[in-house]
Amino acid sequence: MKQAEIKNLSAEDVQAKLTEAKAQFSKMKLAHKISPLENPIQIRDLRKTIARLNTELTNKQ
Secondary structure: OOHHHHHOOOHHHHHHHHHHHHHHHHHHHHHHHHOOOOOOHHHHHHHHHHHHHHHHHHHHO
């Protein structure tokens, strides 16, 4: 998710996306430990997206 897309969301939407992204991140990490993912860069990208969402949520509050 790009920063421009995140800025257009409301605080509630950012919170919902953050919860969803954290759940997906934990599932992806577990799946990667069991059997390596085909594209492990997805984990890094998702972690950065979570950081962007956290930053935007802090700015909106």
